[in-house]
Amino acid sequence: MLAAKQVRSAVVIGYMLSITWIRRNLLSLVWLFATPFSILFIITVTTRGQAFVQGVIGSLLLVLVTVGTGLAGDGAWYRLEVKLLDYFIASPVHQIGFLLGIALAGLFFTTPALLVLIPLLVYLGLSLASLPLALLAVGMVWLFSSAIGYTVSTYVRNLRNGWQSGLALSVIVGILPPSFYPAELLPTNLLWLAYLLPTTHAVLLLRVLMGQTVNLSGWSPLLGWIMLTGLLLVSLFATSRAARWRQT
Amino acid sequence: MKAIDSILLSKIYHGGKNPALDRVSLAVDTGQIFTLLGRNGAGKTTFLRIAATQLSPTSGSILVLGSDVKHSPQNIRRNVAAVPQEGNTIGPLTPWDHVYLALLARGMSRTEARRRARDTLERMELADYQDQPADTLSGGLRQRIRVAMAVATDAELVFLDEPTLGLDAISRRRVWTVLKDLCKEGRTILLTTHYIDEAEILSNKVAIVNSGRLITSGTPSELLSKVEERVRVDLSGSKFSEEEVGTYGRPIKVAERWRVFTDNVRAGELTQEAVRRGSEVSVAPVSLEDLFVELVGREEEEC
Numbered sequence: 001m002l003a004a005k006q007v008r009s010a011v012v013i014g015y016m017l018s019i020t021w022i023r024r025n026l027l028s029l030v031w032l033f034a035t036p037f038s039i040l041f042i043i044t045v046t047t048r049g050q051a052f053v054q055g056v057i058g059s060l061l062l063v064l065v066t067v068g069t070g071l072a073g074d075g076a077w078y079r080l081e082v083k084l085l086d087y088f089i090a091s092p093v094h095q096i097g098f099l100l101g102i103a104l105a106g107l108f109f110t111t112p113a114l115l116v117l118i119p120l121l122v123y124l125g126l127s128l129a130s131l132p133l134a135l136l137a138v139g140m141v142w143l144f145s146s147a148i149g150y151t152v153s154t155y156v157r158n159l160r161n162g163w164q165s166g167l168a169l170s171v172i173v174g175i176l177p178p179s180f181y182p183a184e185l186l187p188t189n190l191l192w193l194a195y196l197l198p199t200t201h202a203v204l205l206l207r208v209l210m211g212q213t214v215n216l217s218g219w220s221p222l223l224g225w226i227m228l229t230g231l232l233l234v235s236l237f238a239t240s241r242a243a244r245w246r247q248t
Numbered sequence: 249m250k251a252i253d254s255i256l257l258s259k260i261y262h263g264g265k266n267p268a269l270d271r272v273s274l275a276v277d278t279g280q281i282f283t284l285l286g287r288n289g290a291g292k293t294t295f296l297r298i299a300a301t302q303l304s305p306t307s308g309s310i311l312v313l314g315s316d317v318k319h320s321p322q323n324i325r326r327n328v329a330a331v332p333q334e335g336n337t338i339g340p341l342t343p344w345d346h347v348y349l350a351l352l353a354r355g356m357s358r359t360e361a362r363r364r365a366r367d368t369l370e371r372m373e374l375a376d377y378q379d380q381p382a383d384t385l386s387g388g389l390r391q392r393i394r395v396a397m398a399v400a401t402d403a404e405l406v407f408l409d410e411p412t413l414g415l416d417a418i419s420r421r422r423v424w425t426v427l428k429d430l431c432k433e434g435r436t437i438l439l440t441t442h443y444i445d446e447a448e449i450l451s452n453k454v455a456i457v458n459s460g461r462l463i464t465s466g467t468p469s470e471l472l473s474k475v476e477e478r479v480r481v482d483l484s485g486s487k488f489s490e491e492e493v494g495t496y497g498r499p500i501k502v503a504e505r506w507r508v509f510t511d512n513v514r515a516g517e518l519t520q521e522a523v524r525r526g527s528e529v530s531v532a533p534v535s536l537e538d539l540f541v542e543l544v545g546r547e548e549e550e551c
């Protein structure tokens with residue numbers, strides 16, 4: 001019952017901070033739509049189309065990572081500028097409900113990009129039977145990124161630091177891992193570092209789900225799912241312990 | 249029953265040397281408007297944020313609606329609402345979006361949220377603007393939206409941190425009326441302000457805080473009874489020396505004019521003398537502002 005109430009609160013907060021906003025300000029969609037496609041364009045042109053599939057996978061993950069880690073800035077804005085955090089702390093809304101709410105709001109802003117990228121993946125070989133698993137994998141990366149972004153937002157002392165932290169996290173979680181290039185190109189020691197990020201496992205799992213072969217020693221789809229789940233749980237646990245709801 | 253009961257409540261912020269709140273013990277009865285009055289940085293917001301479960305205390309204890317703020321904040325949060333100080337509205341959301349969606353997020357049914365949002369926007373004189381994006385509205389209207397978000401709830405205890413900051417005189421009075429109405433419904437309001445007239449007009453009880461410490465508390469009339477003199481006489485011009493005005497009462501210099509605190513008889517005598525000398529003179533009862541200036545001024549001199 002309590003969980004259902006928090007989910008309802010999260011959906012309302014998500015709607016409040018995105019749909020109502022988007023309806024009156026379409027410009028707010030542009031950046032999240034343009035960024036992944038501009039990288040996809042560059043990759044496609046420079047590889048003469050050979051890395052197009054990899055680029056689409058990378059773009060899908062990047063847009064979700066960006067909107068998740070972007071909570072470092074958005075969350076700081078709601079906390080420091082709007083004081084929405086203080087409003088909801090003194091209310092029946094739990095921290096997890098608020099986190100889910102602002103994370104959902106971010107997700108709504110990515111809708112135009114998702115509406116292009118997901119059908120594109122299906123067109124490029126992802127079977128409809130595998131689609132739920134693919135969505136699960138990318139959804140876990142989104143939740144991981146949102147948890148980290150939100151946690152950071154509860155610590156930053158000014159908005160500039162919030163936006164900067166979000167962008168830095170987006171590079172670490174969304175661009176540096178082998179999402180826009182094959183993981184096989186990474187030297188072994190860097191590959192082990194990349195395994196510490198959920199993005200790497202999500203990319204590899206998407207490639208497998210699309211029928212590609214992944215030639216990496218020590219990695220298997222089972223290990224990928226285990227790592228993805230483990231990293232998500234660790235991030236959620238860390239958020240529940242470290243994110244500051246009531247200020248100390 | 250006590251809505252808030254704090255005992256020796258203290259707060260020292262990380263990296264801070266002096267306590268923002270220093271062993272404050274005070275009680276707020278249910279169904280009252282209780283005002284924390286003080287200068288900027290006096291500790292009003294710190295007390296309010298601790299009571300609203302937004303900030304942890306360093307030491308001492310505080311019960312809100314019978315639950316311990318430190319250990320059972322969740323019990324409290326179900327029954328409170330707050331307007332934080334100096335926040336903002338959300339870009340293109342309308343007043344209706346702000347109030348209605350905040351109520352839904354708090355768990356209210358759609359029918360009830362719709363009814364309360366409509367009613368509150370009308371009471372706050374926001375109905376005419378309810379479909380306009382907040383970022384096209386004036387600062388005063390945006391502040392009223394924020395107050396409406398808390399007032400529209402069914403919370404037993406409402407925390408308002410400087411709710412009328414930046415409002416014009418008419419809007420302030422509109423907010424006061426709404427707060428009085430809430431009080432009549434049996435709800436409790438903890439208010440912070442540095443507008444002394446607001447505290448005097450609105451409050452059932454006032455606590456004056458300075459440098460994190462509680463200086464005094466009571467009803468406005470109880471507080472005023474602490475001032476020995478009943479009347480103040482303001483004299484403009486410099487036709488009186490300090491020695492001369494001192495024979496009529498207790499004089500203080502306020503912006504090139506004398507303010508003399510005295511009793512009714514000597515106020516009459518001083519007024520006659522001032523008229524004879526051609527000074528501009530005005531007579532008024534001693535106000536909470538006079539008490540505030542005296543108490544806070546004395547406290548700061550002692551420090």
